[in-house]
Amino acid sequence: MNNIKIEFSIKDLENLSGIKAHTIRIWEKRYHIFNPNRTETNVRFYSIEELCKLLNIAFLNNYGYKISRIASLSDKDLIATVKQVNSSITNLNYSINVLKVAMFNFDSVLFNQTHEELAKVKSFGEIFIDVYFPFLREIGMLWQTNSIKSIHEHFVSYLIYQKLISYIATINKEANYIDETKTFVLFLPENEIHEMSLMFVNSQLLEMGYKTIYLGSSVPFSDLVEMNKMFQEVIYVSYFTVAPHVDVLESYLFRFNDEIIAQSNSKLLISGAQTKQLASLYSGIYKFDTVASLIDFV
Numbered sequence: 001m002n003n004i005k006i007e008f009s010i011k012d013l014e015n016l017s018g019i020k021a022h023t024i025r026i027w028e029k030r031y032h033i034f035n036p037n038r039t040e041t042n043v044r045f046y047s048i049e050e051l052c053k054l055l056n057i058a059f060l061n062n063y064g065y066k067i068s069r070i071a072s073l074s075d076k077d078l079i080a081t082v083k084q085v086n087s088s089i090t091n092l093n094y095s096i097n098v099l100k101v102a103m104f105n106f107d108s109v110l111f112n113q114t115h116e117e118l119a120k121v122k123s124f125g126e127i128f129i130d131v132y133f134p135f136l137r138e139i140g141m142l143w144q145t146n147s148i149k150s151i152h153e154h155f156v157s158y159l160i161y162q163k164l165i166s167y168i169a170t171i172n173k174e175a176n177y178i179d180e181t182k183t184f185v186l187f188l189p190e191n192e193i194h195e196m197s198l199m200f201v202n203s204q205l206l207e208m209g210y211k212t213i214y215l216g217s218s219v220p221f222s223d224l225v226e227m228n229k230m231f232q233e234v235i236y237v238s239y240f241t242v243a244p245h246v247d248v249l250e251s252y253l254f255r256f257n258d259e260i261i262a263q264s265n266s267k268l269l270i271s272g273a274q275t276k277q278l279a280s281l282y283s284g285i286y287k288f289d290t291v292a293s294l295i296d297f298v
Contacts, residue, residue: 008047008048013050013054016055019054019058019061027067027071031068033057034046035050052101052104055101059094060085096135099131103153103155103156106155108159111159140153164199167203171207181233182211185212185215185224186202187216187223187236188215188217189221190220191218191244192239192242194239195217201295204295205298215227221255235266235267235269237268239271239272240273242274244274253281253282257284266284267284269298270286270287271288276289
């Protein structure tokens with residue numbers, strides 16, 4: 001069975017474009033921008049082409065173009081105008097909209113072209129912080145509201161993952177450590193498998209000239225204790241998306257402090273959704289609201 005989402009409700013369009021459903025209905029009625037199909041009960045549903053068109057309309061509308069002017073453009077002129085406006089500004093929302101189009105069409109070529117255009121004006125780190133992270137947060141919400149299928153999220157996440165792997169491989173070929181007294185050990189705790197943010201931190205530490213040891217996902221606590229015996233000063237870095245769950249997080253940090261930090265000069269830098277409610281921390285454990293603030297601290 002083909003489970004790829006190719007039809008969208010008006011609520012989907014609202015979630016994906018930021019344009020209210022009421023406004024979409026008005027535009028549709030007044031300017032005949034869309035020609036949606038309808039179910040037997042008269043409920044509208046829209047094609048992926050109409051979704052892409054709405055994303056372009058929303059982009060121009062956000063930049064001061066009146067809807068009456070936009071509606072007068074042919075589909076070809078609409079795309080040309082969007083490209084013209086985008087070429088004159090550094091626009092992150094446009095890039096995110098293009099990534100959405102690439103995601104829905106499973107278009108890796110368009111994704112790579114967008115990345116290359118961004119790379120002309122931004123560093124790799126800036127692309128991730130300014131574009132990819134907001135994009136990933138947005139598609140996470142879209143998945144939760146059933147506006148996209150999980151296959152869309154998997155497809156585009158893997159493309160971003162490929163960019164990270166390629167970039168890290170390039171840096172490792174040219175490794176020139178500026179400070180070998182510090183060793184950064186990056187890990188995810190047991191039952192945590194969401195690596196994207198941690199991999200990005202690893203890329204930025206390498207770029208800054210630090211030695212890193214990347215252990216990956218679901219690392220047993222005993223392995224971290226062993227690592228602590230091997231190096232003079234270890235700075236552990238981790239990202240808690242789903243684990244340790246908030247119910248056991250404080251006990252996990254207590255153990256980390258007792259068995260690792262208290263036995264050495266080590267530190268622990270943490271971020272992620274599970275850390276948001278932490279009220280207090282042990283000395284040597286530092287919490288960051290964002291990946292960017294963690295990197296700035298280093």
